[in-house]
Amino acid sequence: MITATKIPLIGVTQMGGTLGRPQHSSLMLATALRRSFFSRAHTHRHYPLSLVMNSLGKRAQQQQYRTIFFDNNSRASLHKSKRNYSYNVQPPAHQPTNVIGARPFSVFGIGKAAVRAAKLPAYLGGGLAAAGSYVIYQVEKATNYTTDQLGRVKDIAGDLADGFNGFIDGIIDAAANASDGGANASKSGSESSGSGGNGNGAAVGGSAAAIALSSDEDEEEELVLEEDDEEDEEEEEQADDTDDDMVNLTRQMIEIRSILLNVNGSNALRLPSIVVVGSQSSGKSSVLESIVGQEFLPKGSNMVTRRPIELTLVNDNSLAAETAEFPALKMFNMTDFSQVQKILFDLNMAVPYEEAVSNDPIQLTIRSPRVPDLSLVDLPGYIQVEAADQPVTLKNRIRELCERYLEEPNIILAISAADVDLANSSALRAAKRADPRGERTIGVITKMDLVSAEQAKKMLTNRKYPLKMGYVGCITKAPQTQSLFRRQSGTQAFIAQQNFERSFFKEHKNDFAGSTTGTKNLKKKLMRVLEKSMASCLKPMHILVSNELEETSYKFKVEFNDRELTSEKYMAQTIDQLKIGIKEFSEKFGRPELKALLRSELDQRVLDLLALRYWNKPPTPQTSKKNATPD
Numbered sequence: 001m002i003t004a005t006k007i008p009l010i011g012v013t014q015m016g017g018t019l020g021r022p023q024h025s026s027l028m029l030a031t032a033l034r035r036s037f038f039s040r041a042h043t044h045r046h047y048p049l050s051l052v053m054n055s056l057g058k059r060a061q062q063q064q065y066r067t068i069f070f071d072n073n074s075r076a077s078l079h080k081s082k083r084n085y086s087y088n089v090q091p092p093a094h095q096p097t098n099v100i101g102a103r104p105f106s107v108f109g110i111g112k113a114a115v116r117a118a119k120l121p122a123y124l125g126g127g128l129a130a131a132g133s134y135v136i137y138q139v140e141k142a143t144n145y146t147t148d149q150l151g152r153v154k155d156i157a158g159d160l161a162d163g164f165n166g167f168i169d170g171i172i173d174a175a176a177n178a179s180d181g182g183a184n185a186s187k188s189g190s191e192s193s194g195s196g197g198n199g200n201g202a203a204v205g206g207s208a209a210a211i212a213l214s215s216d217e218d219e220e221e222e223l224v225l226e227e228d229d230e231e232d233e234e235e236e237e238q239a240d241d242t243d244d245d246m247v248n249l250t251r252q253m254i255e256i257r258s259i260l261l262n263v264n265g266s267n268a269l270r271l272p273s274i275v276v277v278g279s280q281s282s283g284k285s286s287v288l289e290s291i292v293g294q295e296f297l298p299k300g301s302n303m304v305t306r307r308p309i310e311l312t313l314v315n316d317n318s319l320a321a322e323t324a325e326f327p328a329l330k331m332f333n334m335t336d337f338s339q340v341q342k343i344l345f346d347l348n349m350a351v352p353y354e355e356a357v358s359n360d361p362i363q364l365t366i367r368s369p370r371v372p373d374l375s376l377v378d379l380p381g382y383i384q385v386e387a388a389d390q391p392v393t394l395k396n397r398i399r400e401l402c403e404r405y406l407e408e409p410n411i412i413l414a415i416s417a418a419d420v421d422l423a424n425s426s427a428l429r430a431a432k433r434a435d436p437r438g439e440r441t442i443g444v445i446t447k448m449d450l451v452s453a454e455q456a457k458k459m460l461t462n463r464k465y466p467l468k469m470g471y472v473g474c475i476t477k478a479p480q481t482q483s484l485f486r487r488q489s490g491t492q493a494f495i496a497q498q499n500f501e502r503s504f505f506k507e508h509k510n511d512f513a514g515s516t517t518g519t520k521n522l523k524k525k526l527m528r529v530l531e532k533s534m535a536s537c538l539k540p541m542h543i544l545v546s547n548e549l550e551e552t553s554y555k556f557k558v559e560f561n562d563r564e565l566t567s568e569k570y571m572a573q574t575i576d577q578l579k580i581g582i583k584e585f586s587e588k589f590g591r592p593e594l595k596a597l598l599r600s601e602l603d604q605r606v607l608d609l610l611a612l613r614y615w616n617k618p619p620t621p622q623t624s625k626k627n628a629t630p631d
Ligand SMILES: Nc1nc2c(ncn2[C@@H]2O[C@H](COP(=O)(O)OP(=O)(O)OP(=O)(O)O)[C@@H](O)[C@H]2O)c(=O)[nH]1
Pocket: 278, 279, 280, 281, 282, 283, 284, 285, 286, 287, 298, 299, 300, 301, 302, 303, 304, 305, 379, 380, 381, 446, 447, 448, 449, 450, 474, 475, 476, 477, 478, 479, 480
């Protein structure tokens, strides 16, 4: 893709503020400085920098703007474009206005003003020198900030899964290589060596990302092996750290997302929603609860989910315990989850009998230090045929409602109960329609406790609809016959369900060998899916960073060809430029210009006084009477 980028010359010099590690920040500096320096200079006349720009106006017209064409994708064409780059002379869009006009002025202080005016060039000189220092200070500050931020990204990357790790490192290495390449280019003056550094850096980053993403393809195989090990008794004795892993992953996501937000202001890390579909009473709500770790959804065998429940989980470290909120009902900070469950039940049951289901979603947000940052959707269950007392269009309406949520990039949790033949599974039928290649669907078989182990195992190796992420067998509710569990609710019920599920699969360890079972492993699968989605979200970012670095290094080369660039030299050069600017300005701004300014200020002030004295006078009785008379 060929892009044309307009870069003011002074913006290029600013980017070289500090060399070595800080060059990672060139992306942000290039944009931020270009924006702040020029927009301020052109739009805010009271800024000291506008003076500089004013004085440099002539120079700017001669050389400040150039257009560089280059191909973002190919190194070879970059070389070609470098040979063909051209300078387009374009004057700034707005010439800066004169700052003196903004100074306060008193008609009684003309004498004093004249004296001050004589000293004005000296004041301005001092002001401009201070402005210069301020600019340099800001450049350093911005450079240090971005260095810190990128350092943090690297630290976080160190903690992430291997594939993802490679990806982030690729970015950091590409950044380092590119900056070094830029500096080397300046040192050696050799065109090929400078761009070569960048190109390689980008290539390293690109291949790192590619390896990271391709390694995900083999995840499932690894997972099954891991799971086999997890079935070992020894490991089962250990504490379950899946929740912690999930929360850690979430934290990293949030951190990366906020860094990306700071750097480029876009929410580049969007995660898909996890949508739970299945036939009526298949156990959808129970599966969702086992993921969240709280019992809060209405459950029952009489179609209790009648509206989509859009559940947003927010990881909030400032909280000691979970809180729930219904933003639409203006109900916040609810800590009693049985109350939440009751409200959800009432909201579902409030759907009129003639309608049976409603498209209007219920929005619920749960904040907790322990939940991952996710959005989950519980949907009304599919039905086979409408009952005599149900609307005849109900089946189609449920189907249409679910299809909207099954679209890409959402992850589909297709729930089927083990006590129903999989050939009749509405969830798998719907998932196949939305995701024919089975790439973003996880098949979940609930109620494993209700069928024989042989039958259950057969379901987990479903060959009719093979899923890339496979099938997971779960027990999301302890059987009702066990009165011990029936009495429990909330967190207690959740713990009881976990214990029951664990002991069940432990008992049938040999029957389910080689299959994925348990809600713990379901969560693990979800985590991998989220990691993968994060990596693919970051891939375009990586390409963007590489391209920007290539561009920046090229600009370094053009600007500092054959010269070694250090921060001291850069600072000295900037100060020299400011000095020249001040000199030009003081030469241009002599007595006649000052007189003209004072005169126009004085005229304006006299006009203001006249307006006050005569035109804004309150109406006399005669004038108001005259105004009131119709024509
Ligand atoms: N024995 C057993 N019962 C389960 C299991 N999972 C869910 N149930 C029971 O199945 C019934 C339906 O569960 P829900 O989670 O409400 O199912 P649902 O699909 O959300 O139901 P609707 O929203 O009404 O479509 C409840 O009575 C649960 O207690 C399980 O793994 N084993």
